[in-house]
Amino acid sequence: MHHPPVTIHDKQFSIYLPERKILHSVEIVAARLSHDYRGKTPLFLSVLNGSFMFASDLMKEMSIPCEISFVRLSSYTDMHSTGKVKEIIGLKESIKGRHVVVLEDIVDTGHTVAGLLPQLHQQEPASVEVATLLVKPECLQHDLQIKYPAMSIANDFVVGYGLDYNGLGRNLRDIYKVM
Ligand SMILES: O=P(O)(O)OC[C@H]1O[C@H](OP(=O)(O)OP(=O)(O)O)[C@H](O)[C@@H]1O
Numbered sequence: 001m002h003h004p005p006v007t008i009h010d011k012q013f014s015i016y017l018p019e020r021k022i023l024h025s026v027e028i029v030a031a032r033l034s035h036d037y038r039g040k041t042p043l044f045l046s047v048l049n050g051s052f053m054f055a056s057d058l059m060k061e062m063s064i065p066c067e068i069s070f071v072r073l074s075s076y077t078d079m080h081s082t083g084k085v086k087e088i089i090g091l092k093e094s095i096k097g098r099h100v101v102v103l104e105d106i107v108d109t110g111h112t113v114a115g116l117l118p119q120l121h122q123q124e125p126a127s128v129e130v131a132t133l134l135v136k137p138e139c140l141q142h143d144l145q146i147k148y149p150a151m152s153i154a155n156d157f158v159v160g161y162g163l164d165y166n167g168l169g170r171n172l173r174d175i176y177k178v179m
Pocket residue numbers: 047048049050051073074075076077081104105106107108109110111112113164
């Protein structure tokens with residue numbers, strides 16, 4: 001399939017990860033989670049906004065009973081991290097004693113996940129792991145164990161499949177990188 005470059009705001013982006021490759025990697029993560037959490041009914045915590053598409057496709061591939069809830073906490077306003085991590089908003093149910101799997105679209109500097117995990121641990125879950133569609137190992141600034149990364153990528157700014165550039169591009173089926 002041909003994927004011409006796309007323009008979003010002031011930038012051009014070229015195809016990076018086509019939809020079939022994304023969906024294949026999501027299937028593999030779902031199979032691992034379905035195996036590892038058999039009998040545990042995991043609670044997925046999808047970190048909005050970016051992870052909604054990953055969360056949706058992952059859930060459809062899970063073959064064991066599982067629950068999902070959506071939380072917010074945002075640290076990015078532009079193409080660079082502000083380094084500020086905010087509180088979890090929207091976590092209504094108790095996670096005490098639950099097997100929690102945080103769902104992220106991307107772990108870049110790791111500030112977001114590093115800020116989120118202690119807040120979750122305070123609530124005494126049985127376990128917490130992280131599943132992310134993308135991880136940028138070169139950019140990680142925290143000692144994080146990301147147990148379920150679907151794909152590792154280089155230090156490129158990417159959009160599509162839930163990921164935005166200043167609000168736009170989330171609807172793209174494929175992932176593009178800035179040119
Ligand atoms: O590892 P980090 O450097 O912290 O970057 C990763 C975070 O940045 C993005 O969120 P963003 O704050 O842009 O919010 P959004 O999901 O609503 O786009 C992404 O969804 C991750 O949560």
